[in-house]
Amino acid sequence: MTQKVVLVTGANGQLGNEIRLLANQYPQFAFTFTDIQELDLQDPEAVKTCFSSLKPAYLLNCAAYTAVDKAENEVDLCYSVNSAAVRNLALAAKQHNTIVLHVSTDYVFDGKQARPYSEGDPVCPVSIYGKSKLQGEQVLSEICPSLSVVVRTAWLYSAFGNNFVKTMIRLGREKSELKVVSDQWGSPTYAADLAQALMKIIQSAEAGHFYPGIYHYSNEGSCSWYEFAQKIHQLAGITSCKILPVSTAEYPTAAQRPSYSLLDKSKIRRDYGVSVPLWTDSLEACLSKFDNC
Numbered sequence: 001m002t003q004k005v006v007l008v009t010g011a012n013g014q015l016g017n018e019i020r021l022l023a024n025q026y027p028q029f030a031f032t033f034t035d036i037q038e039l040d041l042q043d044p045e046a047v048k049t050c051f052s053s054l055k056p057a058y059l060l061n062c063a064a065y066t067a068v069d070k071a072e073n074e075v076d077l078c079y080s081v082n083s084a085a086v087r088n089l090a091l092a093a094k095q096h097n098t099i100v101l102h103v104s105t106d107y108v109f110d111g112k113q114a115r116p117y118s119e120g121d122p123v124c125p126v127s128i129y130g131k132s133k134l135q136g137e138q139v140l141s142e143i144c145p146s147l148s149v150v151v152r153t154a155w156l157y158s159a160f161g162n163n164f165v166k167t168m169i170r171l172g173r174e175k176s177e178l179k180v181v182s183d184q185w186g187s188p189t190y191a192a193d194l195a196q197a198l199m200k201i202i203q204s205a206e207a208g209h210f211y212p213g214i215y216h217y218s219n220e221g222s223c224s225w226y227e228f229a230q231k232i233h234q235l236a237g238i239t240s241c242k243i244l245p246v247s248t249a250e251y252p253t254a255a256q257r258p259s260y261s262l263l264d265k266s267k268i269r270r271d272y273g274v275s276v277p278l279w280t281d282s283l284e285a286c287l288s289k290f291d292n293c
């Protein structure tokens with residue numbers, strides 16, 4: 001039996017690497033992993049050629065411009081990767097009937113809501129990154145709505161790449177004191193859990209149950225960045241660094257961030273039977289994979 005092709009783009013990032021780790025559990029698929037060196041998604045001809053040659057049954061788009069603060073000064077590049085490149089993928093997917101699993105962000109919301117965000121809640125991004133990711137979502141819903149699932153996630157971390165968890169561990173070992181924002185609330189997401197959720201969607205599609213549209217996925221529970229940092233230090237056994245809570249006003253950044261971006265996960269649970277581990281359990285699981293912890 002010929003294996004169906006799963007094309008993974010942005011495969012060298014946090015999420016892409018977690019998909020790589022899962023791939024050997026799915027021998028029914030032939031995975032092709034690409035990042036910008038092999039396939040620059042901003043190049044429409046390259047994307048067309050890749051799809052014509054691979055004819056993927058599934059696209060897992062893990063590629064993105066993710067430097068939230070830098071994006072305020074690199075507006076064109078941010079939109080090019082998060083929107084124009086998604087258009088290239090959507091057009092190719094439509095032509096080849098490829099199911100697209102695309103990842104978006106809680107930063108499409110402004111954070112003014114007081115209850116967890118559902119997929120239908122009004123979007124209102126407050127940063128260039130958030131606006132560019134929203135445009136990427138819209139491109140998919142315009143070009144290939146019946147073929148695409150968009151999974152919005154939040155506060156992603158992994159043993160791969162650079163992220164808040166690694167930064168807190170490094171700074172915690174270097175410094176005696178650290179200031180962390182305590183008035184932005186959300187839910188961390190272990191990229192390995194998100195990778196499992198995406199593969200669960202593919203398995204469901206294989207079984208004939210594919211429900212296109214927008215979904216929310218993060219880990220369960222909520223915390224502030226300050227509480228997240230405290231838990232990281234506790235689990236990593238860092239006791240020599242005092243973490244001080246500060247307000248967003250005291251810690252200005254180039255990009256504005258939503259003060260509250262908890263995601264309601266009931267739809268992905270219901271439609272795809274995806275499990276949602278507690279953020280503290282997943283953080284522990286991730287830290288156990290760090291060599292230096």
Ligand SMILES: NC(=O)c1ccc[n+]([C@@H]2O[C@H](COP(=O)([O-])OP(=O)(O)OC[C@H]3O[C@@H](n4cnc5c(N)ncnc54)[C@H](OP(=O)(O)O)[C@@H]3O)[C@@H](O)[C@H]2O)c1
Nearest residue numbers: 010012013014015036040041063064066103105153155156
């Ligand atoms: N990180 C978070 O906290 C967070 C939160 C919410 C949602 N998300 C979303 O979750 C998804 C995965 O995020 P992540 O943290 O795994 O991202 P990541 O670690 O930054 O990985 C993204 C990958 O995409 C690659 N890439 C950039 N431009 C490309 C292009 N033109 N063509 C092909 N590949 C390109 C990057 O290469 P370079 O490194 O060389 O640029 C990188 O390897 C993204 O859609 C992101 O927007 C992330």
